[in-house]
Amino acid sequence: MKTPMKKTADVRAITIAVMTIFSGTPVYAADQTTVIRNAVIHTIAEHEQKADALAIDAKGIIIAVGKDTDVLAKAGSAARIVDLGGQTVLPGFQDSHVHLIEAGINEILCAFDQFADLREIQEAVRACAEESTGEWILGSGINMPHLLDESDNPVAFLDKIEPDRPILILDDIGHGAWANSKALQLAGYDKIKGNPAGGIILRNAKTGLPNGIVLENAQQKLRNLAFPDTPENENFAYKSMLPTLKIFAENGITTVSDAGGFWPQGHLKAWQTAEKNGTLTVRAFNGLYVYPDMPFDTQLQKLSSLYSNDPTRLLKFNQAKIYVDGILEQRTGAVLQPYLKGKGIDHGFDSGFLYFEPDVLTKYAIALTKIGYKLHFHVTGDRGARLALDAIEQADKKASPHRLTHLYLLDQADYPRFRKTGTTADFQLAPSSLDPEYIASSKEFIGERANHMMPAASLEKSGALVVMSSDFDADELSPLVKIQAALERPTEGATDIQTAVKWMTINPARLLNQDDRTGSLEPGKYADLVVLERDIFDMPVNEIGDVAVKATLLQGKPVYDADGIFTNQ
Numbered sequence: 001m002k003t004p005m006k007k008t009a010d011v012r013a014i015t016i017a018v019m020t021i022f023s024g025t026p027v028y029a030a031d032q033t034t035v036i037r038n039a040v041i042h043t044i045a046e047h048e049q050k051a052d053a054l055a056i057d058a059k060g061i062i063i064a065v066g067k068d069t070d071v072l073a074k075a076g077s078a079a080r081i082v083d084l085g086g087q088t089v090l091p092g093f094q095d096s097h098v099h100l101i102e103a104g105i106n107e108i109l110c111a112f113d114q115f116a117d118l119r120e121i122q123e124a125v126r127a128c129a130e131e132s133t134g135e136w137i138l139g140s141g142i143n144m145p146h147l148l149d150e151s152d153n154p155v156a157f158l159d160k161i162e163p164d165r166p167i168l169i170l171d172d173i174g175h176g177a178w179a180n181s182k183a184l185q186l187a188g189y190d191k192i193k194g195n196p197a198g199g200i201i202l203r204n205a206k207t208g209l210p211n212g213i214v215l216e217n218a219q220q221k222l223r224n225l226a227f228p229d230t231p232e233n234e235n236f237a238y239k240s241m242l243p244t245l246k247i248f249a250e251n252g253i254t255t256v257s258d259a260g261g262f263w264p265q266g267h268l269k270a271w272q273t274a275e276k277n278g279t280l281t282v283r284a285f286n287g288l289y290v291y292p293d294m295p296f297d298t299q300l301q302k303l304s305s306l307y308s309n310d311p312t313r314l315l316k317f318n319q320a321k322i323y324v325d326g327i328l329e330q331r332t333g334a335v336l337q338p339y340l341k342g343k344g345i346d347h348g349f350d351s352g353f354l355y356f357e358p359d360v361l362t363k364y365a366i367a368l369t370k371i372g373y374k375l376h377f378h379v380t381g382d383r384g385a386r387l388a389l390d391a392i393e394q395a396d397k398k399a400s401p402h403r404l405t406h407l408y409l410l411d412q413a414d415y416p417r418f419r420k421t422g423t424t425a426d427f428q429l430a431p432s433s434l435d436p437e438y439i440a441s442s443k444e445f446i447g448e449r450a451n452h453m454m455p456a457a458s459l460e461k462s463g464a465l466v467v468m469s470s471d472f473d474a475d476e477l478s479p480l481v482k483i484q485a486a487l488e489r490p491t492e493g494a495t496d497i498q499t500a501v502k503w504m505t506i507n508p509a510r511l512l513n514q515d516d517r518t519g520s521l522e523p524g525k526y527a528d529l530v531v532l533e534r535d536i537f538d539m540p541v542n543e544i545g546d547v548a549v550k551a552t553l554l555q556g557k558p559v560y561d562a563d564g565i566f567t568n569q
Helices: 004-022 068-075 100-108 118-131 144-150 154-161 181-187 218-226 231-250 267-277 296-306 358-371 382-394 412-421 436-452 456-461 479-488 497-502 506-511 541-546
Strands: 034-037 053-056 062-066 080-083 088-091 093-098 137-142 167-171 176-179 199-203 210-216 253-258 283-289 315-323 374-379 403-406 424-427 465-468 529-532 549-554 557-561
Touching: 034 068, 053 068, 062 068, 093 506, 100 137, 100 231, 100 253, 100 267, 118 137, 118 144, 118 154, 118 167, 137 144, 144 176, 144 210, 154 176, 154 181, 154 210, 167 181, 167 218, 176 181, 176 218, 181 210, 181 218, 199 218, 210 218, 231 253, 231 267, 231 549, 231 557, 253 506, 253 549, 267 283, 267 315, 296 358, 315 358, 358 374, 358 382, 374 382, 382 403, 382 412, 412 456, 424 456, 424 506, 456 465, 465 479, 465 506, 479 497, 479 541
Parallel strands: 034 080, 093 253, 137 167, 253 283, 283 315, 315 374, 374 403, 403 424, 424 465
Antiparallel strands: 034 053, 053 062, 088 529, 167 176, 176 210, 199 210, 529 549, 549 557
């Protein structure tokens, strides 16, 4: 088990490393142009031509790309030359759905094995309680269906270990939490009848009292109590995100859209601190969570004050993250046909669960898009997807494109609606989506519908804009691993390498309305790029995921440079 103390020490070290990258004297002199030559350059431009050189001016703008002699002539004799020795250059990868701060926080909290037995869980909770010096005992990583198979009264299990301090253990997929009685009392869940808006409180079958497991939005009140918006917690969130930023740079990612956005927990301030300190090493188009249990007018007023969309800044808060439903594994994804009887959590919702009633969902869609927010809908079930598309049809078109993310199930009748409404389809086509065990497990919930999940190729064929994201840290981060997985998918994958790469470069740039500045390597665009050791366009597909990222540039400045290609010149 990874202790919080060791993790905190790691964070301090990486904080210094990241700040060193992006503070002090710029790598490039103010009057210097840089030429990258002797490279295999895939521009991902609409009319791509062969290129082996690229010139970047002192402001990080591409001024020329093409043949070596032409680029050198454009750059001038005073240009600094960087010889890549035949390595490959692509536009920086853009991950349009991540949980960057949450990933960092989860790494610092006490770690729990997803499928540990009760004895192992007990040891982990006791160790976490001993290590935790704050008011709350906090952990993450437990699998809720497995926990419920292990214990029919999880709250008593925690109370026996620690009755006086609140305990909160987050699940492994972000859709549930486990709490002791003290934490439930602080949230008022010991007195509530039924379920809170957008959430589910599981109860003891004999007593009717909460059993310690809460699902979907019911966990957010506990999270807000455990991670209040205080200077101390803001600093905690900021320090936790720095190692994750480093990991993103190491994977060639230059743009993200953070889908957490828990604004009562100091997350916005953590991002703002990174921008202020010069440690923000990505362009961030972040989402703000829309709370189902908050009064409409109060929330809308707050979200209006938090909206930002300055094109000259790295950091923007211009996405509204709206959960329509939950997840299929917990039977909370909203489906058109009921779940099969049997495996899974029995919470009484046979056809899934909705965070918002349809009329409220549409009301938010209309109001938020009038402010300027793009709508980022979480949907896993086919009914959830249909309701999201219904809401988009009523939303302000000037704020588009909007998107649906995950899309495990989608009724074929709704395929054409993506193109008709200009809605983007955002998929996570990680290796797990190919796993036969995952497909077999899904069939226990939804039957043969599991054979047609995540129809990326069909939506692409129908004219929809398709992007591929990671949902990190719920799934693998590496863009190269996902590109390989999308190409290896037997059905509904990318038809060729060009398509797979576009799903992670120019297409998300279009989704985020920055395709005039990023997403391809063309004159006038920012030099957001990644250097790879090999050409993924000319190699066996099954080797793509193992290709090393050698350097990542954000607007011409190296945020990762494994071999000192740019920093040692």
